[in-house]
Amino acid sequence: MGDAMVQQVVVIGLVAGCLAWVGWQVWRYFV
Amino acid sequence: MATVLRELVVALAGNPNVGKTTLFNVLTGLKQKVANYPGVTVEKKVGRCVLGGDGDTKCTIVDLPGTYSLASRSPDEHVARQVLLGQMAGTVRPDVIVVVADASNLERNLYLVTQVLELGRPTVVALSMMDIAGQQGKQVDVEKLGAHLRCVVVPVQANTGRGVEALKAAIGKVAGRNVEPLDLPLPEVMDDHIERIRKILVEEELSPVDMARFEAHLLLSTGEDEEGTDGRRAHPKVRAELTAAMTACEKAGVDVISSEIEAHYGFIGTVASDVVHDEPAKDAQTARTDRLDRILTHKVWGMLIFVAVMGLVFVSIFKFAGPVMDWLNGEGGLMGFLKGIADKSLAEGPLKSLVEDGVIAGVGNVVVFLPQIALLFLFIALLEDTGYMARAAFLMDRVMSKVGLHGKSFIPMLSGYACAIPALMGTRVIENRRDRLATIMVLPLMSCSARLPVYTLVIATFFAGSAWLQGGVLLAMYGLGTLAAFGMAWVFKRTLLKGPAPAFILEMPPYRLPNWKVVLTTVGQRCWAFVKRAGTLIFAFSVIMWAATHYPKPATYSRDFGAETSVLEERKELQGKELPAGSVEVLEGDDDAAKKALMQANRAAAGYGQTTDAISDLQNAQGQEVMEHSVAGRVGKFIAPVFRPLGYDWKLSIGVTGAFFAREIVISTLGIVYSVGEADEESQPLKERIRESYSALVGVSLMVFVVFCMQCLPTLVVVRRETNSWGWPVLMFTYMTVLAWVMAFVTYQGGLLLGFK
Numbered sequence: 001m002g003d004a005m006v007q008q009v010v011v012i013g014l015v016a017g018c019l020a021w022v023g024w025q026v027w028r029y030f031v
Numbered sequence: 032m033a034t035v036l037r038e039l040v041v042a043l044a045g046n047p048n049v050g051k052t053t054l055f056n057v058l059t060g061l062k063q064k065v066a067n068y069p070g071v072t073v074e075k076k077v078g079r080c081v082l083g084g085d086g087d088t089k090c091t092i093v094d095l096p097g098t099y100s101l102a103s104r105s106p107d108e109h110v111a112r113q114v115l116l117g118q119m120a121g122t123v124r125p126d127v128i129v130v131v132a133d134a135s136n137l138e139r140n141l142y143l144v145t146q147v148l149e150l151g152r153p154t155v156v157a158l159s160m161m162d163i164a165g166q167q168g169k170q171v172d173v174e175k176l177g178a179h180l181r182c183v184v185v186p187v188q189a190n191t192g193r194g195v196e197a198l199k200a201a202i203g204k205v206a207g208r209n210v211e212p213l214d215l216p217l218p219e220v221m222d223d224h225i226e227r228i229r230k231i232l233v234e235e236e237l238s239p240v241d242m243a244r245f246e247a248h249l250l251l252s253t254g255e256d257e258e259g260t261d262g263r264r265a266h267p268k269v270r271a272e273l274t275a276a277m278t279a280c281e282k283a284g285v286d287v288i289s290s291e292i293e294a295h296y297g298f299i300g301t302v303a304s305d306v307v308h309d310e311p312a313k314d315a316q317t318a319r320t321d322r323l324d325r326i327l328t329h330k331v332w333g334m335l336i337f338v339a340v341m342g343l344v345f346v347s348i349f350k351f352a353g354p355v356m357d358w359l360n361g362e363g364g365l366m367g368f369l370k371g372i373a374d375k376s377l378a379e380g381p382l383k384s385l386v387e388d389g390v391i392a393g394v395g396n397v398v399v400f401l402p403q404i405a406l407l408f409l410f411i412a413l414l415e416d417t418g419y420m421a422r423a424a425f426l427m428d429r430v431m432s433k434v435g436l437h438g439k440s441f442i443p444m445l446s447g448y449a450c451a452i453p454a455l456m457g458t459r460v461i462e463n464r465r466d467r468l469a470t471i472m473v474l475p476l477m478s479c480s481a482r483l484p485v486y487t488l489v490i491a492t493f494f495a496g497s498a499w500l501q502g503g504v505l506l507a508m509y510g511l512g513t514l515a516a517f518g519m520a521w522v523f524k525r526t527l528l529k530g531p532a533p534a535f536i537l538e539m540p541p542y543r544l545p546n547w548k549v550v551l552t553t554v555g556q557r558c559w560a561f562v563k564r565a566g567t568l569i570f571a572f573s574v575i576m577w578a579a580t581h582y583p584k585p586a587t588y589s590r591d592f593g594a595e596t597s598v599l600e601e602r603k604e605l606q607g608k609e610l611p612a613g614s615v616e617v618l619e620g621d622d623d624a625a626k627k628a629l630m631q632a633n634r635a636a637a638g639y640g641q642t643t644d645a646i647s648d649l650q651n652a653q654g655q656e657v658m659e660h661s662v663a664g665r666v667g668k669f670i671a672p673v674f675r676p677l678g679y680d681w682k683l684s685i686g687v688t689g690a691f692f693a694r695e696i697v698i699s700t701l702g703i704v705y706s707v708g709e710a711d712e713e714s715q716p717l718k719e720r721i722r723e724s725y726s727a728l729v730g731v732s733l734m735v736f737v738v739f740c741m742q743c744l745p746t747l748v749v750v751r752r753e754t755n756s757w758g759w760p761v762l763m764f765t766y767m768t769v770l771a772w773v774m775a776f777v778t779y780q781g782g783l784l785l786g787f788k
Contacts, residue, residue, distance in 0.1 A: 007382035014385065015578040018571035022692075025568075029748045 039090035045131030047097030050159040054189040055094040135164040151212030153205040224276035252291035346502030352402035393573025396702035400484035416545040435524030440470040447477030465528040476516040481694040492718040493727035579663035606639040678729040678779040732779040740771035
């Protein structure tokens with residue numbers, strides 16, 4: 001996995017995924 | 032044999048800690064479902080089992096919450112009663128009731144048994160703990176007991192499976208039988224009014240005909256319903272009759288509650304004296320337990336021993352887990368291994384940075400605390416299983432009664448040392464609503480296992496040296512939390528939750544050798560929960576924190592880092608290559624040690640080390656600029672003034688703020704923040720970098736903050752569920768956060784005044 005482009009896509013996906021997961025957890029708890 | 036056309040529904044009732052859940056697990060195997068009863072937070076456990084014998088009758092087994100009676104004083108009791116009466120929505124009225132009774136404590140357990148027998152439903156009594164009764168020198172005559180109770184009594188030993196088949200057979204046998212309810216003699220005036228209430232319940236269709244007498248009996252004999260769980264009391268006719276009954280009883284000099292209890296215990300006393308035979312010769316274990324208790328529950332010695340035991344636990348945590356953690360943290364350990372893999376398999380780029388500086392630095396720095404967590408859980412499980420925890424609760428009862436709570440509240444508080452969430456559910460055994468609320472409100476002050484990594488990181492960083500000193504500091508932190516819990520309980524019981532200190536009877540189980548299977552399973556489960564949390568919540572936050580500390584990147588830097596680095600890299604390469612005369616022979620030879628020594632001497636002479644340091648400084652400086660420009664840097668600097676009086680810089684501030692989601696985030700954030708710009712060759716453990724950046728006083732201030740602060744989202748959610756309002760969790764969050772800030776402020780500013788830095 002050397003391609004900088006691929007790395008960028010994976011990183012954006014991971015960060016977005018984690019943000020969504022945390023958001024969902026908070027929503028699930030409080031709403 | 033009764034013919035059963037549909038599947039049987041069997042309810043499993045019993046006092047807490049009589050082996051009911053073990054029996055449920057043995058009966059149902061893995062065919063279980065856990066949910067909540069509608070409208071309440073009491074757990075509903077349902078499983079399936081085949082009875083065997085003729086026709087292989089199938090049955091559904093409902094495990095009721097452990098209760099001492101069916102008086103409906105606590106939510107657990109109310110649910111148990113509703114299910115037994117068939118009034119719980121979504122649960123069919125049971126065909127057979129199995130009451131699990133502890134043979135070593137028969138009199139207390141027979142109270143619930145007699146109440147169930149008053150229902151007049153097919154009942155089987157499963158007599159557990161026969162072995163413990165035997166060890167205590169008590170022999171229970173099972174047949175006589177059955178004759179007195181007029182029901183089937185089966186001795187069972189759920190953990191070995193003994194008696195389980197006989198129990199299944201008994202369930203099949205009694206199903207569908209007509210059973211006469213047990214009728215205990217009550218004062219005439221009570222009997223008369225119970226009959227009147229019964230008629231009202233039937234006329235107003237508030238109860239099925241065959242249950243009406245029992246319900247009328249309960250309504251009258253349980254007194255006031257503080258929780259308001261029984262809506263029928265509000266019915267105008269029932270209320271009027273209840274008031275009339277109470278007045279009549281009062282006139283006749285009859286106390287309904289005592290009369291009820293006396294009627295039961297009168298009957299129980301007769302039964303117990305006839306079926307339980309004490310054998311004093313076999314009393315060796317009881318005598319040993321008594322002798323031990325004389326010291327371990329002594330006013331002074333007991334307390335000293337308790338503190339010493341806890342101290343030893345904490346010293347051991349450092350002594351035994353320390354070396355394993357150092358290895359995990361080191362180059363040859365887990366962290367080094369993971370970094371090595373990431374280094375080899377990923378090319379330079381954002382993903383590599385995310386894996387190394389985000390995931391490994393964040394999650395890795397938390398996971399390395401697993402050995403300490405495992406040891407803490409091991410000790411807690413050992414203390415529980417040997418019977419020592421009950422003594423600790425007894426010791427604390429003296430302190431607790433001074434603050435207006437009783438020892439019963441201390442048992443969930445003790446389990447709060449592991450995690451507040453199960454401990455909060457454990458408060459359900461407290462009948463009085465105010466006492467339960469007071470316990471819930473102070474419970475999160477008990478230092479849970481998520482705080483342990485923060486304490487031990489700070490202690491290992493600033494209190495290096497003997498494990499005794501480290502254990503002592505850790506003990507002080509746990510002591511601080513416990514004292515704060517007592518103090519706040521005192522405040523709550525005198526303000527919002529005013530009420531008298533309740534009396535408390537605590538049952539002391541005999542001391543016994545720990546059951547290793549139980550202990551290790553508990554430790555395994557809790558460790559797995561910790562790893563799972565690190566793999567989900569901490570992972571997600573590490574990824575987010577990495578992104579927040581790395582982006583957005585500054586468009587321009589204060590220096591041309593790229594050019595400066597390439598100059599230094601070139602110099603470093605040259606310095607690495609320059610060789611003194613005669614070195615060619617050495618390099619061509621076979622002596623590897625000589626080659627290495629030569630290269631090192633040469634590099635030192637050429638200033639190779641200084642150049643490496645300069646590159647690393649340059650990378651750190653660039654990392655700092657990136658971080659200060661990033662989202663986390665800006666947010667951190669924005670909130671830093673709040674934490675400055677506590678001695679924290681903006682990096683600690685962002686860690687502490689993130690930790691409101693979960694306490695371990697303090698560590699993962701520091702791991703990420705201090706891995707920024709870290710050159711691989713200069714990689715040092717997190718604690719070294721913290722020691723360079725902060726003073727011991729800041730460390731202590733951080734620990735004090737963590738002791739008091741409500742940094743756990745799931746706890747707040749559970750408190751909301753348990754109290755059924757947002758008010759209590761909001762109050763809890765507010766008072767704990769304010770307390771944490773004030774205490775850390777006092778610690779830091781006080782320390783400064785005393786001349787610490």
